[in-house]
Amino acid sequence: MSYRAIKLVKRPELEITEDLFDMVTQAIPQPSEGEVLVKLTHLSLDPAMRGWMSPDENSYIPPVKLGDTMRASGIGEVVASENDKFPVGSRVMGLMGLTEYALSNGDNLNQIPKELPAEAILSVIALPGITAYHGVFEVLKPEAGQTLIVTAAAGSVGSLVGQMAKNKGLTVIGVAGSDEKCQWLTSELGFDHAINYKDADFVEQLHNATPNGIDLFFENTGGTAQGPIFDRMNPHGRIAVCGLIADYQKAEPAPGPSWVSIIKRRLTIQGFTMPDHFHRIPEYGQALGGMLTKGELKYRAHTLKGLENATSGINMLFEGKNQGKLIVEL
Ligand SMILES: NC(=O)c1ccc[n+]([C@@H]2O[C@H](COP(=O)([O-])OP(=O)(O)OC[C@H]3O[C@@H](n4cnc5c(N)ncnc54)[C@H](OP(=O)(O)O)[C@@H]3O)[C@@H](O)[C@H]2O)c1
Missing domain, CATH: 3.40.50.720 (NAD(P)-binding Rossmann-like Domain)
Incomplete structure (x- = not known):
């Protein structure tokens, strides 16, 4: 069984172009002790991704290394687990990258409720x-x-x-x-x-x-x-x-x-x-969930389909072509 992932292979001079990326197909791995395997269902496209591609080391987060999977946040389901905190079937969110499957040691992975639509989570809670x-x-x-x-x-x-x-x-x-x-x-x-x-x-x-x-x-x-x-x-x-x-x-x-x-x-x-404030995600998530349930926050999601549309999709943010939260559904 194989899956696709998008690697960053070149840094942008100014704009994001397709030659910066390489879509690879590789074998689905099995988790080692302490790890989980996540099958991604939705990816979030964010303006910050442009900064993560740049070589600037003097920023709040290190750049993505050339050859690594492009960083992105996303939602998925744990399909194999060697980590008690995240049993098989858990729905999780985190910075897992532009990929259909990801291994994680659970750091910075957050459990999210199964009942909320992915669009609501990525648009409001994330x-x-x-x-x-x-x-x-x-x-x-x-x-x-x-x-x-x-x-x-x-x-x-x-x-x-x-x-x-x-x-x-x-x-x-x-x-x-x-x-x-x-x-x-x-x-x-x-x-x-x-x-x-x-x-x-x-x-x-x-x-x-x-x-x-x-x-x-x-x-x-x-x-x-x-x-x-x-x-x-x-x-x-x-x-x-x-x-x-x-x-x-x-x-x-x-x-x-x-x-x-x-x-x-x-x-x-x-x-x-x-x-800097990721440690407050549980607190903020609860407050946002409350506002959403009370009908205090409306959102609109702009959904693209398929990993192959992720990289060209990022440019929509810079052209104002997104109408709401830009999401890739896998
Ligand atoms: N500090 C943080 O931790 C943090 C976290 C998340 C996001 N952000 C920042 O927050 C901002 C909004 O992010 P978002 O995720 O909510 O994206 P977004 O607003 O959903 O999409 C980006 C929007 O920016 C506008 N835009 C693009 N180029 C522009 C330009 N040259 N001049 C004026 N407006 C332009 C476009 O809307 P129009 O059609 O209105 O031009 C575009 O739709 C970004 O700058 C992002 O980097 C910061």
């Missing part, structure tokens, strides 16, 4: 949900009555950020790259305003949507929206720097706004990455 939850409640610490803005608002992280803030009684503005996405944010998710950053009058629309300025900024993109949003920040405002997708494929990142305003407006700006 990385997007814990990222939104941590950034909103641990970094921005919202209070009712404040104004929060989020970029990549119709994406997997951004859509949850906005809903969490709305549920806390904030005024919420989303920034997204198409009118369809903006429409979804206001009509389906209850955002107060949604603005297309590609509109020529983006700055004017932003002013009109934020008559009292902006208290909290959840930054997912960088790019053209960043400067105008920064200029609307209120004194003592807080900015959570979660992602800068507009810069991930550039040779040189764009310069940020001047630090003078950080002093004048006494801003707090904090970057964060979730691997």
Whole structure:
């Protein structure tokens, strides 16, 4: 019996191209003592994968080694086990890679409930949900009555950020790259305003949507929206720097706004990455599960079929072609 896996064989210069990967077919292994064999059912495609391909050692997580299976998170079922914590039949989630089967020693593998659809887990309970939850409640610490803005608002992280803030009684503005996405944010998710950053009058629309300025900024993109949003920040405002997708494929990142305003407006700006907080997954997962059950969080999943579509799929994130959480169903 054999399975397919995608190896990273070359590092990207700028964009992700098919020659960076090699799809290999190999024999399904058996677990040694302490290990489990997982049959993957769903893979998550995330913007962070672009960073994991780069050679930068000075980051929050080491790069994927050339020749190794490309790192990705996913959901699967334990089909053979030499580890008491994960008996055969367990449903698990973890960073198992772009592969149909994976061996794991159980570290950083989390048991997940069997009753929830995989789309709900990957869209809400997994990385997007814990990222939104941590950034909103641990970094921005919202209070009712404040104004929060989020970029990549119709994406997997951004859509949850906005809903969490709305549920806390904030005024919420989303920034997204198409009118369809903006429409979804206001009509389906209850955002107060949604603005297309590609509109020529983006700055004017932003002013009109934020008559009292902006208290909290959840930054997912960088790019053209960043400067105008920064200029609307209120004194003592807080900015959570979660992602800068507009810069991930550039040779040189764009310069940020001047630090003078950080002093004048006494801003707090904090970057964060979730691997620092993975030990809180059980706690965050429980909170997110509760919100999902109560109907407080809506999501949409964008599902591609088959491992062969995984690598080209990553580019959809950089082109704004994903409508919701990008998932590969195996
Ligand atoms: N810090 C962490 O631990 C952590 C964890 C997860 C995610 N993140 C970051 O959070 C951000 C969102 O991730 P996600 O998984 O939720 O992805 P996503 O929002 O579902 O998809 C990415 C979206 O980014 C937008 N985008 C792409 N290029 C852009 C550009 N040049 N300018 C402005 N927008 C652009 C596109 O939407 P439009 O159509 O609206 O342009 C695209 O759909 C990413 O930057 C990611 O790296 C960070």
